Amino acid sequence: MEDxxxxxxxxxxxxxxxLPDEKAYFEQLRKNSPEIDQMVVEHSMFLNQLNALSDRQHFKQTLHQTHQKLVNEGVIDEGTIVHTQSKIVSLWHKYKRVTAIAASVAGAIAIITSAIFSYFSPAVNANQIQQLSKDIEVIKRNQQVQGNIINEVKSKLxxxxxxxxxxxxxxxxxxxxLITNAHVLRGSGAIVVNNKGQEFTASIVNIDPKVDLAILKINDKDYxxxxxxxxxxxxxxxxxxEEIFTLGYPRNEIVYTQGYLSAKTGFDGDTLSTQIQMSAYPGNSGGPVLNKKGEVIGILSTRQTHADGxxxxxxxxxxxxxxxxLNDSDTASGFSKIKLPAKSYLMNISREEQVKKMEDCVFLVKAYNN
Amino acid sequence: MTIFWVTFTPKSVLKVQPVKAELNEQALLKGLAENDTKAIETIYKNNFNMVQSFIINNNGTYDDARDIFQEAMIALYEKAKSESFVLTSKINTYVYSICRRLWLKRLQQMGRFVLQTDSLEETVQVEDDLEMHEKRNAEFTIMERALNSLGEPCKSLLEGFYLKKLDMQELAKAFGYTNADNAKNQKYKCLTRLKKLFFTQYNIGE
Structure with a gap:
């Protein structure tokens, strides 16, 4: 009761x-009793909270009214498109069966007609048949390409x-x-994609951010x-x-770029790297830099901003x-030692041939977070 | 009443004198804070369609658009009411920015990732404001939950008095109390209970 x-x-x-007297008395009371003072503060906060809630509820109501009003006045347009869509959908539901029957009848007639036609038509010469089979080849290939696209959609991410x-x-x-740049692998995992668009899951075997290199291992049964x-x-x-070239994925497609070796050290005299004159784009990172004999002399990693090429x-x-x-230290089971390729098979052949031979070895690396 | 003469200034004049445009915005915000229906309607009219097309173009429905826009309006309203309020951008930039953040957040919650295509629309930093807004939402949820767990007639009595701001005399009559004093007593009892419920929840930490 006292409360x-x-x-x-x-x-x-x-x-x-x-009243003024009462107020003075109450203020005195607040000063003398910290509990009462605390209660006043608490209650005032509580009432503010209630008032704010009241304001908000009131405002929400106003918003609803305003919305309704503007819809009625035609200032706000809601869902004419949705309406037509639902109409089409309902039409489809209604005539679904009729459409199915009509389609199967049409199919049956088509098969019968072609059977009759092929039975009664005269034999054609062998040459034409060969051409036809070639056409079929083409179609097959088209289908393969489409298959690839489907593979791509079903990503291994x-x-x-x-x-x-x-x-x-x-x-x-x-x-x-595979070798790539450490800075490419910023996420928690990675997949690699070959030049045909096929994806493989990969794991990071070793990473050294200091030299900015990393080794990936494809561990995918499809590989x-x-x-x-x-x-x-x-x-x-x-x-x-020296004339050099690289292959990389600045786009989703493999891209060839060429240039020349311009300095034996990298940015600011960095002795781990070399400077090359070549236009590179984001996505080229981690690509092999080869000389004309087909030897990898470097891994493309960075470019200078504000300076072209x-x-x-x-x-x-x-x-x-x-x-x-890695070979010396890692004795863990399942790790087979890496054998680096010792011989170049790209000597004394044209650039086109070189690229053709090596493009299967260059992958798009996608790093992701999950 | 300054709201009106500025609102009716022809557009061409507004373009030449940007100061007046700013004045107009200030007046609108002032009106908003004072629950002026004209001001609310004007802001609504000037901004809704922009937000609706943004949301529809980004996998949203008409209902989503209304929800998100009204949420942003509430945020603006409560910001405009606060004493420390300063407007650092134009109203439409602010509303758009809030809606954009809210919608991207909701899309992420639904597990749909959208590429953050940089649109041509200008946006401003609204992170702090949204954080404030969310904190306030949480507090209101606690209050509403506390009210709901009170039971009747306490809930309706308190809602009637504190939220709908009804007169004690009327309330007493509506609830069937013999006189206003009894109703008042009952109201205080209910309020003590509500306060206890609210503060236990509040201090547990949302």
Whole structure:
């Protein structure tokens, strides 16, 4: 009961309906008793909360009324499109069976007609038949291409995965070991895609952010190991002025770019890398830089902003360091030692041939988070 | 009444004198904070269609558009009412930014990821405001939950008095109390209970 009287007093105090004497007395009371003071503060906060809720409810109501009014006045247009759509859907529901029957009758007639036609038509010469089969070949190939697209749609990305970054990677061992840049693998996992659009799941075997290199292993039953890798990895960094080229995925498609070696060190005299003159785009990261003999002399990694065509590649000898280190240290089961390709099969053949031979070894790397 | 003469200024004049346009916006916001129906309607009219087309174009329905827009209006309303209120952008930029954030968030909750295509529309930072708004929403939820667990007639009595701001005399009559004093007593008892419910929940930490 006393509580109620107190609350009553507090409420009257807060809404200012106390008489001056009473108010002075109450303020004195607040000063002397911290509990009462606390109660006043608490109650005032509580009432504010109630008032705010009241305001909000009132405002919500106003919003609804306003909305309705504007709809009636035609200022707001809601759902004429939805209406027509539902009409089509309902028509479809209504005539679904009729349509199905009509379609199957048409199909049956077509088959019978063609059977009769082929039975009664004269035999055609062999040449035409051959041409026909060629056509069928073409159709088959088209279907294969479509199949590929379907494969692409059914991505191997885990559900809810969000793509973080993409780059390029290339095989250094036919068993499925790839090298790429550490900065390409920013997410929690990665998949790789070959130049035909086929996706494979991959895991990170080793990553060294200092030299910005990483080794990926394709561990996907769909992956069929290649017989051999056509290029080898050079131990030296190449000569100034040497003509070089790269393959990479600045788009979803493999892209060829060429240039020349312009300096033996990288950005700011970095001795781990070299400078090359070539226009590179995001997505080229991790691509192999090859000389005309078909030796990988570097891994494309960065470019200088605001300067056109100045690109940097990590020297290929770093691949040896990384692989040797891994081969020496990793004794875990399931890891078979990486054997780097020793011989280039790309010498003395045209650039087109070189590219054709090696494009199966260059992959699009997609890093994701889930 | 300044609202009106500025509102009726011809558009061409507004373009030449941006100061007046700003004045107009200020007046609208002032009207909004004071629950002025004309001001609310004007802001609604000027912004709704833009938001609706954004949401429809991004996998939303007409109902979603209305929900999100009204949520943004509430955020703007409560911001306009606060003492520390300053308008740092134009109303339509602000409303659009809030709606955009709210909608992207809801899409993410539904597990649909949308690419954040950079639209040509200009947006402003609204993260802090939205955080405030969400905190307020949480507090209101606690209050509403506390009210609902009170039971009758306490709930209706308190709602009638504190939320619908009805007169005590009327309330007493409607509930069948013999006189207003009895009803008042009952109201205080209910209020004490509500307060206890509210603060236990509130202090547990939303």
């Amino acid at each position: 109620i009287l107190l609350i009553q007093a507090i409420e009257r105090y807060l809404d200012g309906s106390m 885990p559900e809810n995965a969000r793509l973080i970054s993409g780059g390029t990677g290339f095989l250094i061992d036919p068993k499925g070991y 069929k190991p290649l017989k051999y890798i056509p290029y080898n990895i050079a131990k030296n960094s190449g000569d100034l002025g 100045i690109t940097f590649a990590i020297q290929s000898k770093n691949i040896y360091h990384l692989v040797n280190h």
